[in-house]
Amino acid sequence: MLATAHAAALVGLDAWPVRVEVESARGPNGFILVGLAEASVRESRVRVRSALFQLGVDLGEYVIVANLAPADLKKTGGAFDLALALATLGAIGEVPPDSLASTLVLGELSLTGAVRPVRGVLPQLLGARRAKIPCAIVPEANGAEAASVEGIEVRVASSLDQVRQHLRGKTPLPLANKKAFSPCFLPGADLSDVKGQHAARRALELAAAGSHHLLMIGPPGGGKTMLARRLPGILPPLAHEEALEVSVVHSVAGILPADSGLLAIRPFRAPHHTVSEAGLVGGGDPPRPGEISLAHLGVLFLDELAEFRRASLEALRQPLEDGILTIARARWRATFPARPLVVAAVNPCPCGHAGDPSGRCRCGADRVRAYRARLSGPLLDRIDLHVQLPPVDVGSLRAASGGECSADVRDRVVMARSIQTDRLRRGEVGVSVNAMLSLREIDRVATPDEAGGALLAAAVDKLGLSARAYAKVLRVARTAADLDGSDGVHVCHIAEAVQARLLDRVAGAESARQELSP
Ligand SMILES: Nc1ncnc2c1ncn2[C@@H]1O[C@H](COP(=O)(O)OP(=O)(O)OP(=O)(O)O)[C@@H](O)[C@H]1O
Ligand SMILES: [Mg+2]
Structure with missing residues (x-):
């Protein structure tokens, strides 16, 4: 039979x-x-x-x-x-x-x-x-x-x-329990826990509002990891369609929690720096999603960025550019989504104390330069925001409470994101977040006013900003303006965005020094 x-x-x-x-x-x-x-x-x-x-x-x-x-x-x-x-x-x-x-x-x-x-x-x-x-x-x-x-x-x-x-028609199997989808946020990880670090908090808000990748540079124990873990909590709640996309990836990886419905919290993935290329971008036969896909629509945290293998980081370039990753073999072709918000953290030097006013860093200029050279590369090119964290001052630590709570920051992020979505709806741009604006779209929606244009020109001139950095400044400035609810991009927005090009500023200052030295 x-x-x-x-x-x-x-x-x-x-x-x-x-x-x-x-x-x-x-x-x-x-x-x-x-x-x-x-x-x-x-x-x-x-x-x-x-x-x-x-x-x-x-x-x-x-x-x-x-x-x-x-x-x-x-x-x-x-x-x-x-x-x-x-x-x-x-x-x-x-x-x-x-x-x-x-x-x-x-x-x-x-x-x-x-x-x-x-x-x-x-x-x-x-x-x-x-x-x-x-x-x-x-x-x-x-x-x-x-x-x-x-x-x-x-x-x-x-x-x-x-x-x-x-x-056999004897005892029917029970119907599966349907769990109502209700998006939520990780309990016990609120921004109000973070004391001081105003610049980093603002960078986190800009990153969330415009979906800009972020690099945090700071001494050990300054709160980099703490801040990164709080980023999913200030992103807009997961929409049902997004939750479905994220849950499918986690289901295929076999890590959807037992008896859970759709994932309700944006993913936060923090792979260890020893992660292999396949672990980061996916691979194998049958193909499994890598960390970049597991962090899709959430946060991919690259802690201790300088310690990651260069090949692994370089493998992130294409998927970060395209938002999608294709693994092709002779018999099949598998596609995984890959649109996380990347947050990277790094110490300023091997000991972590370069630039500390107390002068405790003993690394020496050559070691610091060699360490920073490990950071340069195509991945950094894709990071819009760089922020330097100072050591947390005692006054802030003794304060009874930290800054604003995640819910308040999230409200502003949600408002800024809806402005960006409206721009997409009106047909002014083809993307829903500022980080993905093309050069032509930047011209259309992020051209600064006269004073802003003048400041930007001066920054390009003095700091030697590349064409790519120029576009990034305008994207971030557009986000700063959206957070302000401002139609136009003004000089204050440009100033903030130039400030966020920390590495370019350091490089610009160094090359200026070299030009001046005899
Ligand atoms: N700004 C801060 N406000 C409150 N607590 C803080 C702050 N910064 C650090 N801490 C405390 O110090 C601990 C370590 O901070 P965290 O792990 O975020 O530092 P880090 O910058 O990532 O350091 P490392 O470079 O060593 O990874 C936190 O768990 C927290 O208890
Ligand atoms: Mg850390």
Whole structure:
């Protein structure tokens, strides 16, 4: 007898439908599995046979032939176990063979027949909805994730026997619990905890408002990590569509918390500086998203930037430019979204105290220069805002409370973002955040007034700002104006944006010094 079940194979974030066809015949014991099944899928024969044995079904008297179609699509992982077991039950007449005709089945089996969670349930359910499959059976721990996909009936299973009873029409499987989506913010990480550091707080607000990447330079213990961790809390709350995009990436990576619906908090990823290139941008076969994609629509924090491998950082260039990352292999091409806000932190020198008025730095000019040279590079070119953090002064530390709370700053950020979205709606620009304004769009919406233009010209002249830095100053100035609710870009906005080109200013000052030295 022939029975079929629906499953899916993941390629990047896409789920491709897979038909699990099982044919059985009485005969010498055998279980043949075809259809480009990787080792992990081939092993599923052992799990299926053992799980069925626990139900009192002995395959010893059957020859089972299973086919995973289409045959040219590679199948990996344990998620085909449940579909294979159920189609086998259908093929030997233990459940009605057509009972699975309109149901997507996902789940890994233990040897005892327990149904284990699998990764990528969310995109696989979205794929099933596209393929007009009306029902799904998923592992219990994946229920809330699956139920966040509208328009498909999701039932959850914790054991193979439960599913058998359901398909026999005896005890229906419970429907998955749908969790209401309510965006929120990480508790216990509020900006009001941060004392002093006014320039850095303002830079954080500009970064959030215009989606500008940010570099913080400062001594150890000055609050760089503390500030970076508070950035997601001043970004606008996740919209439902955004939460879906972010959750799909986390689901494919297998890190969506068990029993959680859509992610409600913007991601914050802080990979260690020893992270490999693949860890940062993604890769592998099957392809997995890297940190840059896991931080999509959230924050990618590169702490101790000078310690990262140069090759890893350079691999970030293309995805940061395009907002998307494509990994191509001979047989497949996987695409992952990659639009995080990058925040990097670094000490000013190896000991971390260069520039400290107390003169405690003993690094020497050459060591400081060599250390800073590790920072120069294409990634820095993509960072709009540089801010220097001084050591926190005792007066600020003794103050009873820090500055404004995250909610107040977030209100201004949300207002500035809505001004940018309106500009997009009016057709003045083609992007929704200032950090992505093209040169032509900058001309249209960020041309400064006369005094601002004069200040900018002087900055270009004196500091030797490059054409790229010039455009960045105008993008940041546009954000400062949006935070002010100002239509025009004025001299104060240009001044603030020039101030935020710290590294260019340092480089400009150094080259000016060199020109002057005999
Ligand atoms: N501005 C601040 N306001 C209040 N507490 C602070 C501030 N800066 C630092 N601290 C305290 O010092 C601790 C260390 O700060 P943090 O880890 O952010 O420093 P850092 O600049 O990242 O240092 P490093 O360069 O060593 O990584 C914080 O957990 C906090 O308790
Ligand atoms: Mg730190």
